[in-house]
Amino acid sequence: MRAMGRRTPRTAAGSAALTARPPSAAAHDRTWAGEARSACGCAGTLLGLLLLIDFGAGTLTPWRGVLWAGLAGLLLVVLWPVRVSAGPGLLTVRGLLRTRRVRTDRLVSVRWSDGVSRRLVLRDADGGRAELDPRVLVANPPLWHVLDADARTSVARATLRCGETALRQVSARVERESALAVFRVSGLE
Numbered sequence: 001m002r003a004m005g006r007r008t009p010r011t012a013a014g015s016a017a018l019t020a021r022p023p024s025a026a027a028h029d030r031t032w033a034g035e036a037r038s039a040c041g042c043a044g045t046l047l048g049l050l051l052l053i054d055f056g057a058g059t060l061t062p063w064r065g066v067l068w069a070g071l072a073g074l075l076l077v078v079l080w081p082v083r084v085s086a087g088p089g090l091l092t093v094r095g096l097l098r099t100r101r102v103r104t105d106r107l108v109s110v111r112w113s114d115g116v117s118r119r120l121v122l123r124d125a126d127g128g129r130a131e132l133d134p135r136v137l138v139a140n141p142p143l144w145h146v147l148d149a150d151a152r153t154s155v156a157r158a159t160l161r162c163g164e165t166a167l168r169q170v171s172a173r174v175e176r177e178s179a180l181a182v183f184r185v186s187g188l189e
Contacts, residue, residue: 026087027142039079047072084136086146091122093130102130104150110163120166125159134170144174 050068054060083094089105103124113119119131137144151167154160 026085027140027146029084029136029140029143031136031139032081032083035081039076039081042079043072043076046075082132082136084132084140084143086143086150088146089150091130091132091147091150093132100128100130102128104147105153106157107151107154107160107163109161110151110166112166120170134173137170138174138177141174141178144170 047068050071051060051065054064054068077096080096085092085094086104089103091102091104093100102122103126104122106125107122108125109121109123111121113121113131118134120134120137122130122132137147148167148171151160155164
């Protein structure tokens with residue numbers, strides 16, 4: 001018996017193992033591609049405007065062109081979104097320079113970070129740490145459901161020492177936004 005080009009086990013235990021962790025249990029940030037295109041568009045627009053203004057003023061030199069390209073590149077780096085994905089027991093946050101992974105089935109703490117924008121900081125028992133914008137979870141309910149199921153496992157194993165309140169806040173926000181989306185689609189808004 002073949003499925004997707006690889007051989008599947010015929011034993012009852014093997015088929016139970018396949019149904020316990022389906023490949024569709026992984027979830028990805030569906031909004032990442034649009035945000036990446038937007039970041040590229042903003043950086044490209046800035047570069048185009050700076051070059052156009054400098055050319056129109058008659059002051060464009062190769063060095064100024066390199067300077068404007070560097071400025072646009074810096075804007076791209078600042079605006080580039082992190083890519084968030086989650087699978088059973090693992091959350092991965094990929095930025096431009098580094099990838100952070102946290103075991104969500106062995107969470108130790110979940111807290112809000114202080115700063116200009118709110119971030120959700122997750123830490124696991126192995127010392128892994130990941131930081132993400134909660135709006136990613138709100139915009140991607142499947143991603144939130146994978147994280148929530150694993151966080152419940154952490155609570156059941158008593159590894160999660162602090163952070164249940166932060167998880168409840170994110171859960172309430174995801175449920176509220178999902179309900180509003182249903183109302184919008186059905187015309188009951």
